[in-house]
Each structure stands twice: as C-alpha cells, then as structure tokens.
Amino acid sequence: MYRRSVVVLFVSVLALAGCSSYFDSQDDYQPPAESEASGGWLCIWDPTFNDDWHDDYVCSNGTNIDRPYLLPEDPFVESGEIDAAAAAYEDSLNR
Secondary structure, eight states, rough: OOHHHHHHHHHHHHHHHHHHHHHHTTTTTTOOOHHHSSOOOEEEOOOOOOOOOOGGEEEESSSOOOOOOOOOSSSSOOOOOOOOHHHHHHHHHTT
C-alpha cells in the first residue's frame, strides 16, 4: 500500500510540474482582444469541427462578431486558401 501511495504521489508531482512549465511558457501570449481594442476587425482561425472549413474563421472588432462563410463556390478548401480568404475578408471589413 505504501509503495502504491508513493507511485501516485510521484506521478502527481510530475504531472503538475509539466503543467506549470507549459503555462509558464504561455506568458508571451497576446490575446486577440488587445488588437481588437483599437476598433479594427480581426479574423482568427476558430474551427467549428463540422467538417466544413468554409466557416472556420471568426471575425470581431471587440464589440461585434461575424463568422463568414468563405469561398462558398469552392467545394474543397485547403488551409492556404482559407487563410488568404480570411485575410482578404478582414481587409474588406477594415476599409
């Protein structure tokens, strides 16, 4: 019983040490809200997990949210295509 308790304690300590080092490395993360505070629109990848990449971006200006359906005429959308379409959509919102 003692040996099992020691093993559980050891595994718990290792798990917590791994989690704290992960979160420590996230200190440089800048949330999108800071960019949106300027009033401009920002489109970020936010997958819907519905097997349809056309709606995997969400755009916000800090107040309003828009989830565009990008490249509707394209039956199969690749990552680079949807990224470019989202950037173009963001530019059109910021004009």
